[in-house]
Amino acid sequence: MLIVTNYTAFPARWHTTDGVTGETAIARSFADFRRLGGRDDAVFVVNGDAHTVMQLVLARRLGLCPHRPIVAIDLIFRRPSTFKSRASHIFKRRPLSGADLYINFFRDTRGLADIYGIPPERCAYVPFKVNLDPSDVATAVRSEDYVLTFGRSMRDFDTFFAAMERLPLPGAIPEVDPAALEAHGARFTRSLDALPKNVRRLSDDGSSRAQLDMLRGAKLVVIPVVKASFVASGISTALNAMALGKCVIGSAGPGMTDIFTDEIIAVPPEDPAALAEAIRRAWTDDALRTRTAAAGLRTAERLGGEADLVQRLIDRIAASFG
Incomplete structure (x- = not known):
């Protein structure tokens, strides 16, 4: 499997704890994701960038990029509370909810389902990390x-x-x-x-x-x-x-x-x-x-x-x- 991602901490070659091996290609832009996703076993993994997730979802629907799984990690979701944010939410909700897997650092995903239409079966909890040396x-x-x-x-x-x-x-x-x-x-x-x-x-x-x-x-x-x-x-x-x-x-x-x-x-x-x-x-x-x-x-x-x-x-x- 090839992980195409903007998460630069992913190693060039990796293996899972049960022995599966794979590679990583670093994508620094939407264009990089499209260019690097040609392999049939590629998976798009987007860390913390809702805009790129929406671009990939829309491009995939329109046939403008390879049809690869899209994984969204730690997106920042907010409850729309102003007229401007509610209007924006109408247009963003569908592409933001179009990834195949949402990896979150929390378990309770009721808000994602209620506000963004992301069902629990497309969510996964992964424990976070300490950010100090x-x-x-x-x-x-x-x-x-x-x-x-x-x-x-x-x-x-x-x-x-x-x-x-x-x-x-x-x-x-x-x-x-x-x-x-x-x-x-x-x-x-x-x-x-x-x-x-x-x-x-x-x-x-x-x-x-x-x-x-x-x-x-x-x-x-x-x-x-x-x-x-x-x-x-x-x-x-x-x-x-x-x-x-x-x-x-x-x-x-x-x-x-x-x-x-x-x-x-x-x-x-x-x-x-x-x-x-x-x-x-x-x-x-x-x-x-x-x-x-x-x-x-x-x-x-x-x-x-x-x-x-x-x-x-x-x-x-x-x-x-x-």
Whole structure:
């Protein structure tokens, strides 16, 4: 089998865990997919690029490219909420739902079925990965200085702020641009000079090193997600925090309570009182915090990094099309 993909971490030659072998061709554009997909055993694998998925689906229907299986990995799906997005959704829904397999980093695909018409039988769950360098994690000096909320996609900073205002505990967020966060579906309606007095801002240049520095200083890592999210929002932050042995508190929903159990403390989304109580309990209950962090660390170590994820993806793709 030839995997034609934009995911550059796929090796040129690969084998599945049960011994099937194959090759990879890297496609950096729609034209590359068309050009490289001539082999009968080719499979188009598109990582995180909804536009290319739609192009391939439409081209296949019109006979403008080889009729090969299309696998979509980790597409960013959003619930249309404005007039413009609802109008766009009418035209995008069919081509976006036309791939043969959708590999997601979450199990609960009801939103994909209800909003995009993607049935469960064309969805597959593959566990995600830790996105920090193992050597950096191993040598990081940990402390327990604050309650940290970190990330962009569908993050509910407003609920975190409302929860922290109820608590006499130190909180922290990264240096952020609230307007930029809005493009990622986040909720951050306060001005930066109106944050709770117990929440400070930490230096963040967007690098993995900056994320590591913020996470290693946290006693708790909170991942509040808005109710509208129906995909995994925060899975990378969660696994990175777990790899550092941190206790994670997350909003119930896809990408959290459908894939984690003892590894997190779950709270209802957009509920400041429930979040405040969960933070208070985890901060003061050493046994709860340690137990949750230990379960998360075991999961992070088991899932590993990029190479481990790529192997899981290859195994899943080959199982369907090999």
